[in-house]
Amino acid sequence: MSGLRDEFAGLAALVTGGASGIGLATATLLAERGARVACLDLNPEGVPEPLLGLAADVTDDESVRAAVAAAADALGGIDVLVNNAGIGARGSVEDNSDEEWHRVLDVNVVGIARVTRAALPHLRASAHAAIVNTCSIAASAGLPQRALYSASKGAVQALTLAMAADHIREGIRVNCVSPGTVDTPWVxxxxxxxxxxxxxxxxxxxxxxxxxxxRAEEVAAAIAYLAGPLAAATTGSVLAVDGGMHGLRLRPDPPPR
Structure with missing residues:
Protein backbone atom coordinates (compact mmCIF):
# COMPACT_ATOMS: atom_id res chain seq x y z
CA MET A 1 0.00 0.00 0.00
CA SER A 2 2.83 2.41 0.71
CA GLY A 3 3.80 2.21 -2.96
CA LEU A 4 0.39 3.47 -4.02
CA ARG A 5 0.35 6.22 -1.41
CA ASP A 6 3.48 7.78 -2.86
CA GLU A 7 3.23 6.59 -6.47
CA PHE A 8 2.91 10.17 -7.77
CA ALA A 9 5.42 11.75 -5.39
CA GLY A 10 7.39 14.42 -7.22
CA LEU A 11 4.98 14.46 -10.18
CA ALA A 12 2.67 17.24 -11.36
CA ALA A 13 -0.78 16.58 -12.75
CA LEU A 14 -3.29 18.68 -14.65
CA VAL A 15 -6.99 17.71 -14.62
CA THR A 16 -9.57 19.45 -16.80
CA GLY A 17 -13.14 19.65 -15.56
CA GLY A 18 -11.53 19.27 -12.18
CA ALA A 19 -13.98 21.20 -10.00
CA SER A 20 -16.62 18.46 -9.67
CA GLY A 21 -17.59 14.88 -10.43
CA ILE A 22 -14.99 12.56 -11.97
CA GLY A 23 -12.48 15.39 -12.36
CA LEU A 24 -12.52 16.40 -8.70
CA ALA A 25 -12.43 12.77 -7.54
CA THR A 26 -9.42 12.16 -9.79
CA ALA A 27 -7.57 15.29 -8.70
CA THR A 28 -8.18 14.43 -5.05
CA LEU A 29 -6.90 10.88 -5.47
CA LEU A 30 -3.78 11.98 -7.35
CA ALA A 31 -3.00 14.48 -4.60
CA GLU A 32 -3.52 11.80 -1.94
CA ARG A 33 -0.95 9.68 -3.78
CA GLY A 34 1.63 12.45 -3.75
CA ALA A 35 1.05 14.54 -6.88
CA ARG A 36 0.93 18.30 -7.11
CA VAL A 37 -2.36 18.89 -8.91
CA ALA A 38 -3.98 21.74 -10.82
CA CYS A 39 -7.67 21.66 -11.76
CA LEU A 40 -8.79 23.54 -14.87
CA ASP A 41 -12.46 24.42 -14.91
CA LEU A 42 -14.86 27.12 -16.06
CA ASN A 43 -15.57 27.81 -12.40
CA PRO A 44 -12.70 26.61 -10.19
CA GLU A 45 -13.76 28.52 -7.07
CA GLY A 46 -14.90 25.39 -5.23
CA VAL A 47 -11.64 23.49 -5.73
CA PRO A 48 -10.32 22.64 -2.24
CA GLU A 49 -6.73 22.83 -1.06
CA PRO A 50 -4.16 21.46 -1.67
CA LEU A 51 -5.49 21.41 -5.25
CA LEU A 52 -4.80 24.48 -7.39
CA GLY A 53 -7.89 25.77 -9.17
CA LEU A 54 -7.41 27.64 -12.46
CA ALA A 55 -10.10 29.12 -14.70
CA ALA A 56 -10.05 27.85 -18.27
CA ASP A 57 -12.46 27.37 -21.17
CA VAL A 58 -11.41 24.38 -23.27
CA THR A 59 -13.16 25.89 -26.31
CA ASP A 60 -10.83 28.92 -26.23
CA ASP A 61 -7.24 28.33 -27.26
CA GLU A 62 -5.89 31.48 -25.62
CA SER A 63 -7.61 30.60 -22.34
CA VAL A 64 -6.24 27.04 -22.47
CA ARG A 65 -2.67 28.11 -23.22
CA ALA A 66 -2.68 30.67 -20.42
CA ALA A 67 -4.07 28.18 -17.88
CA VAL A 68 -1.68 25.38 -18.88
CA ALA A 69 1.27 27.76 -18.67
CA ALA A 70 0.14 28.95 -15.24
CA ALA A 71 -0.27 25.36 -14.05
CA ALA A 72 3.16 24.34 -15.31
CA ASP A 73 4.73 27.37 -13.66
CA ALA A 74 3.00 26.76 -10.32
CA LEU A 75 3.58 23.00 -10.29
CA GLY A 76 7.08 22.98 -11.73
CA GLY A 77 6.07 21.20 -14.94
CA ILE A 78 3.40 18.74 -16.07
CA ASP A 79 3.88 14.97 -15.95
CA VAL A 80 0.25 13.83 -16.11
CA LEU A 81 -2.63 15.27 -18.12
CA VAL A 82 -6.20 14.11 -17.51
CA ASN A 83 -8.51 15.36 -20.26
CA ASN A 84 -11.80 15.05 -18.41
CA ALA A 85 -13.78 18.19 -19.31
CA GLY A 86 -16.91 17.34 -21.23
CA ILE A 87 -20.60 18.05 -21.70
CA GLY A 88 -23.59 15.87 -22.48
CA ALA A 89 -26.35 15.90 -25.05
CA ARG A 90 -29.69 14.14 -25.39
CA GLY A 91 -31.68 13.16 -28.44
CA SER A 92 -31.57 11.22 -31.68
CA VAL A 93 -29.63 12.38 -34.73
CA GLU A 94 -32.44 14.76 -35.71
CA ASP A 95 -33.00 16.39 -32.34
CA ASN A 96 -29.99 18.70 -32.07
CA SER A 97 -29.20 21.74 -34.19
CA ASP A 98 -25.98 22.24 -36.11
CA GLU A 99 -24.96 24.74 -33.46
CA GLU A 100 -25.38 22.14 -30.71
CA TRP A 101 -23.39 19.56 -32.67
CA HIS A 102 -20.56 22.04 -33.07
CA ARG A 103 -20.73 23.05 -29.38
CA VAL A 104 -20.53 19.51 -28.00
CA LEU A 105 -17.81 18.38 -30.39
CA ASP A 106 -15.85 21.56 -29.64
CA VAL A 107 -15.83 20.79 -25.92
CA ASN A 108 -15.58 17.01 -25.93
CA VAL A 109 -13.17 16.46 -28.82
CA VAL A 110 -11.43 19.65 -29.93
CA GLY A 111 -11.06 20.62 -26.27
CA ILE A 112 -8.83 17.58 -25.76
CA ALA A 113 -6.70 18.64 -28.72
CA ARG A 114 -6.34 22.20 -27.40
CA VAL A 115 -5.28 21.20 -23.90
CA THR A 116 -2.99 18.41 -25.09
CA ARG A 117 -1.08 20.52 -27.60
CA ALA A 118 -0.56 23.21 -24.94
CA ALA A 119 0.71 20.61 -22.48
CA LEU A 120 2.90 18.59 -24.86
CA PRO A 121 6.08 20.66 -24.44
CA HIS A 122 5.91 20.04 -20.70
CA LEU A 123 5.03 16.35 -21.08
CA ARG A 124 7.99 15.84 -23.42
CA ALA A 125 10.28 17.02 -20.62
CA SER A 126 8.90 14.42 -18.18
CA ALA A 127 10.30 10.95 -17.52
CA HIS A 128 6.82 9.72 -16.55
CA ALA A 129 4.57 11.45 -19.07
CA ALA A 130 1.01 10.16 -19.31
CA ILE A 131 -2.27 11.37 -20.78
CA VAL A 132 -5.63 9.90 -19.81
CA ASN A 133 -8.80 10.91 -21.65
CA THR A 134 -12.30 10.41 -20.26
CA CYS A 135 -14.33 8.52 -22.83
CA SER A 136 -17.66 6.69 -22.28
CA ILE A 137 -19.47 3.41 -22.83
CA ALA A 138 -21.43 5.45 -25.38
CA ALA A 139 -18.39 5.18 -27.68
CA SER A 140 -18.96 1.47 -28.21
CA ALA A 141 -22.54 0.68 -27.16
CA GLY A 142 -25.60 1.99 -28.97
CA LEU A 143 -27.54 3.93 -26.33
CA PRO A 144 -30.93 5.49 -27.12
CA GLN A 145 -31.22 9.26 -27.25
CA ARG A 146 -27.46 9.79 -27.17
CA ALA A 147 -26.55 10.27 -30.86
CA LEU A 148 -24.52 13.46 -30.50
CA TYR A 149 -22.91 12.47 -27.21
CA SER A 150 -22.02 9.03 -28.58
CA ALA A 151 -20.48 10.56 -31.69
CA SER A 152 -18.28 12.80 -29.56
CA LYS A 153 -17.12 9.96 -27.33
CA GLY A 154 -16.48 7.68 -30.29
CA ALA A 155 -14.18 10.40 -31.54
CA VAL A 156 -12.46 10.56 -28.13
CA GLN A 157 -11.73 6.84 -28.25
CA ALA A 158 -10.31 7.05 -31.78
CA LEU A 159 -8.33 10.17 -30.87
CA THR A 160 -6.84 8.39 -27.86
CA LEU A 161 -5.47 5.57 -30.02
CA ALA A 162 -4.09 8.00 -32.61
CA MET A 163 -2.41 10.09 -29.92
CA ALA A 164 -0.90 6.96 -28.37
CA ALA A 165 0.64 6.06 -31.74
CA ASP A 166 1.89 9.58 -32.38
CA HIS A 167 3.62 10.08 -29.04
CA ILE A 168 4.82 6.64 -27.93
CA ARG A 169 8.35 7.27 -29.21
CA GLU A 170 8.44 10.51 -27.24
CA GLY A 171 7.86 8.54 -24.07
CA ILE A 172 4.29 9.81 -23.63
CA ARG A 173 1.65 7.18 -22.86
CA VAL A 174 -1.97 7.86 -23.88
CA ASN A 175 -4.96 5.86 -22.65
CA CYS A 176 -8.63 6.44 -21.88
CA VAL A 177 -11.23 5.30 -19.39
CA SER A 178 -14.69 4.35 -20.59
CA PRO A 179 -17.20 4.81 -17.76
CA GLY A 180 -20.78 3.67 -17.70
CA THR A 181 -23.37 5.92 -16.09
CA VAL A 182 -21.62 7.65 -13.19
CA ASP A 183 -23.34 9.24 -10.22
CA THR A 184 -22.19 12.83 -10.86
CA PRO A 185 -23.86 16.26 -10.56
CA TRP A 186 -24.44 16.21 -14.34
CA VAL A 187 -26.31 12.87 -14.22
CA ARG A 215 -19.12 6.03 -8.42
CA ALA A 216 -16.83 8.89 -9.45
CA GLU A 217 -14.16 7.53 -7.12
CA GLU A 218 -14.16 4.24 -9.04
CA VAL A 219 -13.45 6.04 -12.30
CA ALA A 220 -10.77 8.10 -10.56
CA ALA A 221 -9.03 4.91 -9.42
CA ALA A 222 -8.90 3.67 -13.02
CA ILE A 223 -7.54 7.01 -14.24
CA ALA A 224 -4.89 6.97 -11.51
CA TYR A 225 -3.81 3.48 -12.57
CA LEU A 226 -3.43 4.49 -16.22
CA ALA A 227 -1.66 7.73 -15.30
CA GLY A 228 0.81 6.23 -12.85
CA PRO A 229 4.39 5.05 -13.36
CA LEU A 230 3.33 1.53 -12.34
CA ALA A 231 1.42 1.34 -15.65
CA ALA A 232 4.50 2.19 -17.72
CA ALA A 233 3.78 -0.65 -20.18
CA THR A 234 0.17 0.42 -20.81
CA THR A 235 -0.61 2.72 -23.73
CA GLY A 236 -3.31 2.82 -26.38
CA SER A 237 -5.72 1.10 -24.00
CA VAL A 238 -9.40 1.65 -23.28
CA LEU A 239 -10.27 0.72 -19.70
CA ALA A 240 -13.98 0.09 -19.08
CA VAL A 241 -15.40 1.18 -15.72
CA ASP A 242 -19.01 0.48 -16.56
CA GLY A 243 -20.47 -2.04 -14.15
CA GLY A 244 -20.11 -4.76 -16.79
CA MET A 245 -22.01 -3.03 -19.61
CA HIS A 246 -19.27 -3.55 -22.20
CA GLY A 247 -18.74 -7.27 -21.90
CA LEU A 248 -21.48 -8.95 -19.90
CA ARG A 249 -24.76 -10.29 -21.28
CA LEU A 250 -26.69 -11.57 -18.31
CA ARG A 251 -29.70 -13.83 -18.66
CA PRO A 252 -32.89 -12.32 -17.23
CA ASP A 253 -33.90 -13.51 -13.80
CA PRO A 254 -36.28 -16.49 -14.00
CA PRO A 255 -39.93 -15.61 -13.34
CA PRO A 256 -41.17 -16.38 -9.84
CA ARG A 257 -42.97 -19.70 -9.48
Whole structure:
Protein backbone atom coordinates (compact mmCIF):
# COMPACT_ATOMS: atom_id res chain seq x y z
CA MET A 1 0.00 0.00 0.00
CA SER A 2 2.83 2.41 0.71
CA GLY A 3 3.80 2.21 -2.96
CA LEU A 4 0.39 3.47 -4.02
CA ARG A 5 0.35 6.22 -1.41
CA ASP A 6 3.48 7.78 -2.86
CA GLU A 7 3.23 6.59 -6.47
CA PHE A 8 2.91 10.17 -7.77
CA ALA A 9 5.42 11.75 -5.39
CA GLY A 10 7.39 14.42 -7.22
CA LEU A 11 4.98 14.46 -10.18
CA ALA A 12 2.67 17.24 -11.36
CA ALA A 13 -0.78 16.58 -12.75
CA LEU A 14 -3.29 18.68 -14.65
CA VAL A 15 -6.99 17.71 -14.62
CA THR A 16 -9.57 19.45 -16.80
CA GLY A 17 -13.14 19.65 -15.56
CA GLY A 18 -11.53 19.27 -12.18
CA ALA A 19 -13.98 21.20 -10.00
CA SER A 20 -16.62 18.46 -9.67
CA GLY A 21 -17.59 14.88 -10.43
CA ILE A 22 -14.99 12.56 -11.97
CA GLY A 23 -12.48 15.39 -12.36
CA LEU A 24 -12.52 16.40 -8.70
CA ALA A 25 -12.43 12.77 -7.54
CA THR A 26 -9.42 12.16 -9.79
CA ALA A 27 -7.57 15.29 -8.70
CA THR A 28 -8.18 14.43 -5.05
CA LEU A 29 -6.90 10.88 -5.47
CA LEU A 30 -3.78 11.98 -7.35
CA ALA A 31 -3.00 14.48 -4.60
CA GLU A 32 -3.52 11.80 -1.94
CA ARG A 33 -0.95 9.68 -3.78
CA GLY A 34 1.63 12.45 -3.75
CA ALA A 35 1.05 14.54 -6.88
CA ARG A 36 0.93 18.30 -7.11
CA VAL A 37 -2.36 18.89 -8.91
CA ALA A 38 -3.98 21.74 -10.82
CA CYS A 39 -7.67 21.66 -11.76
CA LEU A 40 -8.79 23.54 -14.87
CA ASP A 41 -12.46 24.42 -14.91
CA LEU A 42 -14.86 27.12 -16.06
CA ASN A 43 -15.57 27.81 -12.40
CA PRO A 44 -12.70 26.61 -10.19
CA GLU A 45 -13.76 28.52 -7.07
CA GLY A 46 -14.90 25.39 -5.23
CA VAL A 47 -11.64 23.49 -5.73
CA PRO A 48 -10.32 22.64 -2.24
CA GLU A 49 -6.73 22.83 -1.06
CA PRO A 50 -4.16 21.46 -1.67
CA LEU A 51 -5.49 21.41 -5.25
CA LEU A 52 -4.80 24.48 -7.39
CA GLY A 53 -7.89 25.77 -9.17
CA LEU A 54 -7.41 27.64 -12.46
CA ALA A 55 -10.10 29.12 -14.70
CA ALA A 56 -10.05 27.85 -18.27
CA ASP A 57 -12.46 27.37 -21.17
CA VAL A 58 -11.41 24.38 -23.27
CA THR A 59 -13.16 25.89 -26.31
CA ASP A 60 -10.83 28.92 -26.23
CA ASP A 61 -7.24 28.33 -27.26
CA GLU A 62 -5.89 31.48 -25.62
CA SER A 63 -7.61 30.60 -22.34
CA VAL A 64 -6.24 27.04 -22.47
CA ARG A 65 -2.67 28.11 -23.22
CA ALA A 66 -2.68 30.67 -20.42
CA ALA A 67 -4.07 28.18 -17.88
CA VAL A 68 -1.68 25.38 -18.88
CA ALA A 69 1.27 27.76 -18.67
CA ALA A 70 0.14 28.95 -15.24
CA ALA A 71 -0.27 25.36 -14.05
CA ALA A 72 3.16 24.34 -15.31
CA ASP A 73 4.73 27.37 -13.66
CA ALA A 74 3.00 26.76 -10.32
CA LEU A 75 3.58 23.00 -10.29
CA GLY A 76 7.08 22.98 -11.73
CA GLY A 77 6.07 21.20 -14.94
CA ILE A 78 3.40 18.74 -16.07
CA ASP A 79 3.88 14.97 -15.95
CA VAL A 80 0.25 13.83 -16.11
CA LEU A 81 -2.63 15.27 -18.12
CA VAL A 82 -6.20 14.11 -17.51
CA ASN A 83 -8.51 15.36 -20.26
CA ASN A 84 -11.80 15.05 -18.41
CA ALA A 85 -13.78 18.19 -19.31
CA GLY A 86 -16.91 17.34 -21.23
CA ILE A 87 -20.60 18.05 -21.70
CA GLY A 88 -23.59 15.87 -22.48
CA ALA A 89 -26.35 15.90 -25.05
CA ARG A 90 -29.69 14.14 -25.39
CA GLY A 91 -31.68 13.16 -28.44
CA SER A 92 -31.57 11.22 -31.68
CA VAL A 93 -29.63 12.38 -34.73
CA GLU A 94 -32.44 14.76 -35.71
CA ASP A 95 -33.00 16.39 -32.34
CA ASN A 96 -29.99 18.70 -32.07
CA SER A 97 -29.20 21.74 -34.19
CA ASP A 98 -25.98 22.24 -36.11
CA GLU A 99 -24.96 24.74 -33.46
CA GLU A 100 -25.38 22.14 -30.71
CA TRP A 101 -23.39 19.56 -32.67
CA HIS A 102 -20.56 22.04 -33.07
CA ARG A 103 -20.73 23.05 -29.38
CA VAL A 104 -20.53 19.51 -28.00
CA LEU A 105 -17.81 18.38 -30.39
CA ASP A 106 -15.85 21.56 -29.64
CA VAL A 107 -15.83 20.79 -25.92
CA ASN A 108 -15.58 17.01 -25.93
CA VAL A 109 -13.17 16.46 -28.82
CA VAL A 110 -11.43 19.65 -29.93
CA GLY A 111 -11.06 20.62 -26.27
CA ILE A 112 -8.83 17.58 -25.76
CA ALA A 113 -6.70 18.64 -28.72
CA ARG A 114 -6.34 22.20 -27.40
CA VAL A 115 -5.28 21.20 -23.90
CA THR A 116 -2.99 18.41 -25.09
CA ARG A 117 -1.08 20.52 -27.60
CA ALA A 118 -0.56 23.21 -24.94
CA ALA A 119 0.71 20.61 -22.48
CA LEU A 120 2.90 18.59 -24.86
CA PRO A 121 6.08 20.66 -24.44
CA HIS A 122 5.91 20.04 -20.70
CA LEU A 123 5.03 16.35 -21.08
CA ARG A 124 7.99 15.84 -23.42
CA ALA A 125 10.28 17.02 -20.62
CA SER A 126 8.90 14.42 -18.18
CA ALA A 127 10.30 10.95 -17.52
CA HIS A 128 6.82 9.72 -16.55
CA ALA A 129 4.57 11.45 -19.07
CA ALA A 130 1.01 10.16 -19.31
CA ILE A 131 -2.27 11.37 -20.78
CA VAL A 132 -5.63 9.90 -19.81
CA ASN A 133 -8.80 10.91 -21.65
CA THR A 134 -12.30 10.41 -20.26
CA CYS A 135 -14.33 8.52 -22.83
CA SER A 136 -17.66 6.69 -22.28
CA ILE A 137 -19.47 3.41 -22.83
CA ALA A 138 -21.43 5.45 -25.38
CA ALA A 139 -18.39 5.18 -27.68
CA SER A 140 -18.96 1.47 -28.21
CA ALA A 141 -22.54 0.68 -27.16
CA GLY A 142 -25.60 1.99 -28.97
CA LEU A 143 -27.54 3.93 -26.33
CA PRO A 144 -30.93 5.49 -27.12
CA GLN A 145 -31.22 9.26 -27.25
CA ARG A 146 -27.46 9.79 -27.17
CA ALA A 147 -26.55 10.27 -30.86
CA LEU A 148 -24.52 13.46 -30.50
CA TYR A 149 -22.91 12.47 -27.21
CA SER A 150 -22.02 9.03 -28.58
CA ALA A 151 -20.48 10.56 -31.69
CA SER A 152 -18.28 12.80 -29.56
CA LYS A 153 -17.12 9.96 -27.33
CA GLY A 154 -16.48 7.68 -30.29
CA ALA A 155 -14.18 10.40 -31.54
CA VAL A 156 -12.46 10.56 -28.13
CA GLN A 157 -11.73 6.84 -28.25
CA ALA A 158 -10.31 7.05 -31.78
CA LEU A 159 -8.33 10.17 -30.87
CA THR A 160 -6.84 8.39 -27.86
CA LEU A 161 -5.47 5.57 -30.02
CA ALA A 162 -4.09 8.00 -32.61
CA MET A 163 -2.41 10.09 -29.92
CA ALA A 164 -0.90 6.96 -28.37
CA ALA A 165 0.64 6.06 -31.74
CA ASP A 166 1.89 9.58 -32.38
CA HIS A 167 3.62 10.08 -29.04
CA ILE A 168 4.82 6.64 -27.93
CA ARG A 169 8.35 7.27 -29.21
CA GLU A 170 8.44 10.51 -27.24
CA GLY A 171 7.86 8.54 -24.07
CA ILE A 172 4.29 9.81 -23.63
CA ARG A 173 1.65 7.18 -22.86
CA VAL A 174 -1.97 7.86 -23.88
CA ASN A 175 -4.96 5.86 -22.65
CA CYS A 176 -8.63 6.44 -21.88
CA VAL A 177 -11.23 5.30 -19.39
CA SER A 178 -14.69 4.35 -20.59
CA PRO A 179 -17.20 4.81 -17.76
CA GLY A 180 -20.78 3.67 -17.70
CA THR A 181 -23.37 5.92 -16.09
CA VAL A 182 -21.62 7.65 -13.19
CA ASP A 183 -23.34 9.24 -10.22
CA THR A 184 -22.19 12.83 -10.86
CA PRO A 185 -23.86 16.26 -10.56
CA TRP A 186 -24.44 16.21 -14.34
CA VAL A 187 -26.31 12.87 -14.22
CA UNK A 188 -28.33 14.09 -11.24
CA UNK A 189 -29.37 17.16 -13.25
CA UNK A 190 -30.49 14.88 -16.08
CA UNK A 191 -32.53 12.86 -13.61
CA UNK A 192 -34.13 15.98 -12.17
CA UNK A 193 -35.21 17.00 -15.69
CA UNK A 194 -36.78 13.62 -16.48
CA UNK A 195 -40.57 13.20 -16.51
CA UNK A 196 -40.28 10.51 -13.83
CA UNK A 197 -36.90 10.83 -12.04
CA UNK A 198 -37.25 7.69 -9.84
CA UNK A 199 -38.18 5.58 -12.87
CA UNK A 200 -35.30 7.03 -14.90
CA UNK A 201 -32.84 6.32 -12.09
CA UNK A 202 -34.12 2.74 -11.82
CA UNK A 203 -33.67 2.28 -15.58
CA UNK A 204 -30.10 3.64 -15.48
CA UNK A 205 -29.23 1.32 -12.62
CA UNK A 206 -30.82 -1.68 -14.31
CA UNK A 207 -28.90 -1.36 -17.58
CA UNK A 208 -25.59 -1.84 -15.74
CA UNK A 209 -25.11 -5.49 -14.73
CA UNK A 210 -24.00 -4.46 -11.24
CA UNK A 211 -27.44 -2.90 -10.77
CA UNK A 212 -26.09 0.46 -9.63
CA UNK A 213 -24.48 3.62 -10.93
CA UNK A 214 -20.71 3.84 -11.09
CA ARG A 215 -19.12 6.03 -8.42
CA ALA A 216 -16.83 8.89 -9.45
CA GLU A 217 -14.16 7.53 -7.12
CA GLU A 218 -14.16 4.24 -9.04
CA VAL A 219 -13.45 6.04 -12.30
CA ALA A 220 -10.77 8.10 -10.56
CA ALA A 221 -9.03 4.91 -9.42
CA ALA A 222 -8.90 3.67 -13.02
CA ILE A 223 -7.54 7.01 -14.24
CA ALA A 224 -4.89 6.97 -11.51
CA TYR A 225 -3.81 3.48 -12.57
CA LEU A 226 -3.43 4.49 -16.22
CA ALA A 227 -1.66 7.73 -15.30
CA GLY A 228 0.81 6.23 -12.85
CA PRO A 229 4.39 5.05 -13.36
CA LEU A 230 3.33 1.53 -12.34
CA ALA A 231 1.42 1.34 -15.65
CA ALA A 232 4.50 2.19 -17.72
CA ALA A 233 3.78 -0.65 -20.18
CA THR A 234 0.17 0.42 -20.81
CA THR A 235 -0.61 2.72 -23.73
CA GLY A 236 -3.31 2.82 -26.38
CA SER A 237 -5.72 1.10 -24.00
CA VAL A 238 -9.40 1.65 -23.28
CA LEU A 239 -10.27 0.72 -19.70
CA ALA A 240 -13.98 0.09 -19.08
CA VAL A 241 -15.40 1.18 -15.72
CA ASP A 242 -19.01 0.48 -16.56
CA GLY A 243 -20.47 -2.04 -14.15
CA GLY A 244 -20.11 -4.76 -16.79
CA MET A 245 -22.01 -3.03 -19.61
CA HIS A 246 -19.27 -3.55 -22.20
CA GLY A 247 -18.74 -7.27 -21.90
CA LEU A 248 -21.48 -8.95 -19.90
CA ARG A 249 -24.76 -10.29 -21.28
CA LEU A 250 -26.69 -11.57 -18.31
CA ARG A 251 -29.70 -13.83 -18.66
CA PRO A 252 -32.89 -12.32 -17.23
CA ASP A 253 -33.90 -13.51 -13.80
CA PRO A 254 -36.28 -16.49 -14.00
CA PRO A 255 -39.93 -15.61 -13.34
CA PRO A 256 -41.17 -16.38 -9.84
CA ARG A 257 -42.97 -19.70 -9.48
Missing amino acids: RRLLDAAADPPAELAALRARQPTGRLV
